[in-house]
Amino acid sequence: MLERDGMRDADRAAENPSVRGMSDGGMPLGDGPAGDIPEGGGGEDGGPAASATDEIEAQARRMGWLPRGEFRGDVEKWRPAQDFLDRGMNLLPVLQQQYRALDGRYASMQAQLRDSQKALADLTERTRRADERAYQRAVRDIEARRQAAVAS
Structure with missing residues (x-):
């Protein structure tokens, strides 16, 4: 014993x-x-x-x-072992259902995050290209003014 x-x-x-x-x-x-x-x-x-x-x-x-x-x-x-097992078996279906729901929400949020990151990357690239065009335009404008000043 x-x-x-x-x-x-x-x-x-x-x-x-x-x-x-x-x-x-x-x-x-x-x-x-x-x-x-x-x-x-x-x-x-x-x-x-x-x-x-x-x-x-x-x-x-x-x-x-x-x-x-x-x-x-x-x-x-x-809790005694049998009570622990009984609670586990009774709670398991509920927990599995909650897990599936949360897992679905998690997958949805991951997809939204990927979409947001892609949109942000696209926006960043567009902004960079617009800034580059504005810079090139400013350089051409300054060159044109300098040449006009030298010619006068």
Whole structure:
């Protein structure tokens, strides 16, 4: 059995019958009431209930869940592995829908940004060409005035 706070789960269960048949996360092991786990059917010896709990916890860990002992956040916000998985599965479709909507908006904004950048580049080039023509016109005008001044 696991040991927490210097007390084994078996000792804790002997003192408090409501703890009997609970996993580390406080979740009932097996399908029946908390107290009727068959001998060899739960715990560290590899029984089916322990295996199911381990599988649930492994899946929850892959999704970011941590056991209470490793959890660094607000203790009130910690959830058992099964609750964590259930919330993830219920929230996942909503989050995926929101992601698709935001991804569409992002793609649209990227296209608008590309169009704006292209328009700005075109405008900059037109302005540069207009400035170049104005400069050449001014140079021709000054040359014409200089030649007129020299001729007079």
